[in-house]
Amino acid sequence: MKFHLVSGACGFVGRNTVKQLLKRTKDNIIMVDDLSVGTHPSKWLPDFSSKKIKDVEIIGKEERLFYWKMDFRKFLHKLQENPDWLKNEYGLNVELGDAFHFAAIVGGRAKIEGDPMAVALDLSIDAEFFNWIAKAKPERVLYPSSSAAYPINMQTESDAVALKESDINIDGFTLGMPDLTYGWSKMTGEFLAKIAARHYGISIVCIRPFSGYGEDQDLSYPVPAIARRAARKEDPFEVWGSGKQGRDFVHIDDVMDCMFTAMDKIHDGTAINIGSGKLTSFIDLIKLFSSFASYNPTIKPLIDKPVGVHSRYCDMSFVKERIGWEPKISLEEGMKRVYDVAVENLKRER
Ligand SMILES: NC(=O)c1ccc[n+]([C@@H]2O[C@H](COP(=O)([O-])OP(=O)(O)OC[C@H]3O[C@@H](n4cnc5c(N)ncnc54)[C@H](O)[C@@H]3O)[C@@H](O)[C@H]2O)c1
Numbered sequence: 001m002k003f004h005l006v007s008g009a010c011g012f013v014g015r016n017t018v019k020q021l022l023k024r025t026k027d028n029i030i031m032v033d034d035l036s037v038g039t040h041p042s043k044w045l046p047d048f049s050s051k052k053i054k055d056v057e058i059i060g061k062e063e064r065l066f067y068w069k070m071d072f073r074k075f076l077h078k079l080q081e082n083p084d085w086l087k088n089e090y091g092l093n094v095e096l097g098d099a100f101h102f103a104a105i106v107g108g109r110a111k112i113e114g115d116p117m118a119v120a121l122d123l124s125i126d127a128e129f130f131n132w133i134a135k136a137k138p139e140r141v142l143y144p145s146s147s148a149a150y151p152i153n154m155q156t157e158s159d160a161v162a163l164k165e166s167d168i169n170i171d172g173f174t175l176g177m178p179d180l181t182y183g184w185s186k187m188t189g190e191f192l193a194k195i196a197a198r199h200y201g202i203s204i205v206c207i208r209p210f211s212g213y214g215e216d217q218d219l220s221y222p223v224p225a226i227a228r229r230a231a232r233k234e235d236p237f238e239v240w241g242s243g244k245q246g247r248d249f250v251h252i253d254d255v256m257d258c259m260f261t262a263m264d265k266i267h268d269g270t271a272i273n274i275g276s277g278k279l280t281s282f283i284d285l286i287k288l289f290s291s292f293a294s295y296n297p298t299i300k301p302l303i304d305k306p307v308g309v310h311s312r313y314c315d316m317s318f319v320k321e322r323i324g325w326e327p328k329i330s331l332e333e334g335m336k337r338v339y340d341v342a343v344e345n346l347k348r349e350r
Contacts, residue, residue: 002027008102010038031067072103099138113306122185130192141204148183151176160311197269205266210275214252215341227342230289235297241307243283248275248313251334275314
């Protein structure tokens with residue numbers, strides 16, 4: 001029986017991928033997440049039911065989801081120590097399908113700047129993953145890199161440009177400076193993806209999502225946090241830094257759509273942008289949310305907070321040309337969805 005594997009399956013992108021796989025396929029899904037950040041599937045899967053065999057939770061009436069609460073590295077060690085581990089221990093005859101690797105220490109700007117060594121542990125998680133795929137040979141592999149891999153000198157207030165895939169040239173002789181340990185680990189992951197494709201014949205694609213957001217994102221991320229504060233009509237409205245810094249916000253449904261399209265069309269480790277192609281400042285974002293809430297707050301900059309690069313956004317022309325994909329959800333539509341959920345959540349809490 002075919003099993004797709006999703007690491008970090010209980011995080012923001014992982015959860016959305018699991019839901020898509022349930023919709024798009026009839027296959028089984030192995031989910032691994034240590035819940036260091038993620039939330040248990042009982043909180044985000046509709047009609048949740050489960051039974052336990054040893055340390056695996058089998059979820060849903062159809063029994064297609066198999067969830068291990070475990071460090072992904074430990075899971076891979078067990079698979080490598082004994083390739084028949086899943087059969088011997090749980091009676092599962094696993095024919096490996098696609099592997100989606102979302103287990104990572106991410107944590108937003110405060111974590112990326114505040115604890116760069118903890119974020120560098122991504123190197124360890126990724127190295128174990130790449131070593132495993134080289135031997136296990138999944139049908140196809142998805143590696144999430146990030147816009148943080150791009151050179152930071154192309155994202156300053158005076159020199160910001162729409163970042164193109166060709167601005168990172170792993171096969172060339174010069175590389176730019178990525179964004180701290182987070183960006184370096186992603187750049188290393190992209191390098192390993194190329195090696196996996198060339199030396200081990202793995203079908204793999206790397207994606208560089210810009211600022212992915214969605215209704216079910218953790219409140220430690222700016223978009224849902226700003227939506228909630230607007231729904232409460234916060235005034236003055238606090239913003240990290242001057243608020244003039246900008247990002248390329250892309251709805252998670254667009255991220256999913258582009259990711260699955262890319263897996264069908266790219267197999268050689270090539271990395272692609274996933275963004276809207278538009279730069280939006282945090283001040284503009286606050287204005288959009290406060291317009292949904294029908295008020296006009298005073299914006300209060302918090303200049304001691306970490307803000308990262310000034311302007312990070314992408315050029316989506318390579319994606320259009322290479323895989324024929326374009327983003328579909330406008331900023332207004334996507335943010336309105338997040339706002340409506342924030343309003344509902346506040347009502348429920350009252
Ligand atoms: N969300 C975005 O917009 C975005 C943008 C660029 C790149 N990415 C990349 O996509 C991936 C997923 O991001 P996300 O936003 O879902 O982050 P997230 O923090 O919501 O999810 C990561 C998940 O991995 C789990 N995890 C962490 N370490 C683990 C370990 N050792 N073993 C098992 N599970 C572990 C966490 O509990 C969490 O559920 C990351 O690699 C991230 O860098 C995301």
